[in-house]
Amino acid sequence: xxxxxxxxxxxxxxxxxxxxxxxxxxxxxxxxxxxxxxxxxxxxxxxxxxxxxxxxxxxxxxxxxxxxxxxxxxxxxxxxxxxxxxxxxxxxxxxxxxxxxxxxxxxxxxxxxxxxxxxxxxxxxxxxxxxxxxxxxxxxxxxxxxxxxxxxxxxxxxxxxxxxxxxx
Amino acid sequence: xxxxxxxxxxxxxxxxxxxxxxxxxxxxxxxxxxxxxxxxxxxxxxxxxxxxxxxxxxxxxxxxxxxxxxxxxxxxxxxxxxxxxxxxxxxxxxxxxxxxx
Numbered sequence: 001x002x003x004x005x006x007x008x009x010x011x012x013x014x015x016x017x018x019x020x021x022x023x024x025x026x027x028x029x030x031x032x033x034x035x036x037x038x039x040x041x042x043x044x045x046x047x048x049x050x051x052x053x054x055x056x057x058x059x060x061x062x063x064x065x066x067x068x069x070x071x072x073x074x075x076x077x078x079x080x081x082x083x084x085x086x087x088x089x090x091x092x093x094x095x096x097x098x099x100x101x102x103x104x105x106x107x108x109x110x111x112x113x114x115x116x117x118x119x120x121x122x123x124x125x126x127x128x129x130x131x132x133x134x135x136x137x138x139x140x141x142x143x144x145x146x147x148x149x150x151x152x153x154x155x156x157x158x159x160x161x162x163x164x165x166x167x168x
Numbered sequence: 169x170x171x172x173x174x175x176x177x178x179x180x181x182x183x184x185x186x187x188x189x190x191x192x193x194x195x196x197x198x199x200x201x202x203x204x205x206x207x208x209x210x211x212x213x214x215x216x217x218x219x220x221x222x223x224x225x226x227x228x229x230x231x232x233x234x235x236x237x238x239x240x241x242x243x244x245x246x247x248x249x250x251x252x253x254x255x256x257x258x259x260x261x262x263x264x265x266x267x268x269x
């Protein structure tokens with residue numbers, strides 16, 4: 001196993017472990033912090049898989065903006081999340097975990113049986129300049145649509161979050 | 169030479185299933201939203217791996233759009249949660265049963 005392969009498995013293990021911890025936490029603040037660790041490890045995986053620009057964006061957008069937004073809302077709503085143990089734990093978790101395990105088993109079986117995934121990936125690096133050229137030459141219309149989507153999301157969030165007080 | 173592409177896909181599938189279980193099994197609205205975030209992130213990981221596998225930058229371009237959609241989704245979703253919490257003083261998904269017969 002090469003160094004890059006060992007790094008991949010290490011980072012993948014960190015990602016999965018942090019995500020499992022985040023999913024099972026009862027305290028929302030702890031869950032968000034574990035998820036931040038998971039996103040940092042994913043950013044390192046992106047870098048390993050040859051996408052340095054996306055690794056930077058992952059840290060800035062996911063681990064930065066989105067997780068801070070989650071933390072802000074959790075603290076604003078003052079949900080400590082440490083309520084009493086739920087009575088319907090088994091009824092709630094059993095179907096989800098069962099379906100997830102079956103889906104995962106089928107996925108892994110299919111992926112391991114496909115011969116196309118057998119050869120190892122060669123290391124490569126997409127320079128940000130090259131990536132930006134592809135993005136704005138081939139995908140300029142989706143970029144505009146994404147910016148419009150963000151504008152709509154901004155207006156929607158402002159509308160939903162407005163206070164009940166008197167209109168100015 | 170890093171790893172076979174199928175291992176990248178298996179890692180992405182594992183993360184996706186974790187997010188799906190989180191969205192299905194948790195009753196807190198914020199945890200459901202976090203589950204959706206994990207699923208979108210896993211899809212991005214699979215796309216980056218595919219981009220390296222076929223030396224095609226389109227996969228990485230799609231990850232940009234996934235991030236834009238995730239940011240839009242989380243801002244509107246959290247605004248909706250704040251709105252609902254103001255109305256009902258609860259973020260438990262089981263408490264929204266107004267239309268239950």
